[in-house]
Amino acid sequence: MKYDTVYIVAGIAILSIGTYLIRYSGIYLANRIAFKEHHRQMLSDSACVLLFTLAIFNTIFTENEFSGISKIIGVSVAILFAWKRYSLIVVILVAIVVTATLRYLGFS
Template structure:
């Protein structure tokens, strides 16, 4: 590997560790109001919904069919029911794959 690449990876990993470490340290010193915490939770839900929505819309103008939105719908229902994330991902992938295997593109 190139020395610059190794230095870049090391700098990014140290920066990531510093950011993750500073979270609990700042949390102990600052009091975040309950309303701000609630708004941040709502914002994360909105961002995840927007991400899921962009994944449903096909890129490049081709038709995606029904399989992909069905998989996303299964994932949404399971996530709403608070199923563990790995099971949500596996169920969504299995739904999409089975529908495509059955000829539903």
């Protein structure tokens, strides 16, 4: 194994052990700690904000570069269809078709 590979394997092992301990602590502490409803709502809201932020950044950027206007328009159309309560498969297919069509037409 190369020197870099050892670091990668060690990093994977540390992250997997940490993930297991976090999950175990949730099960272990579930009956020992009582949260107020306000704090439960705040934790739920913070998880939604984190996922929303991740979705926004993945829409706008691809690796280190701007992903292009076609992807942003495709995601915006998908959000509109989801807001109108279309099924998930329709939302995904519409986003794919809109993004692919715009890229075919020359929008980056």
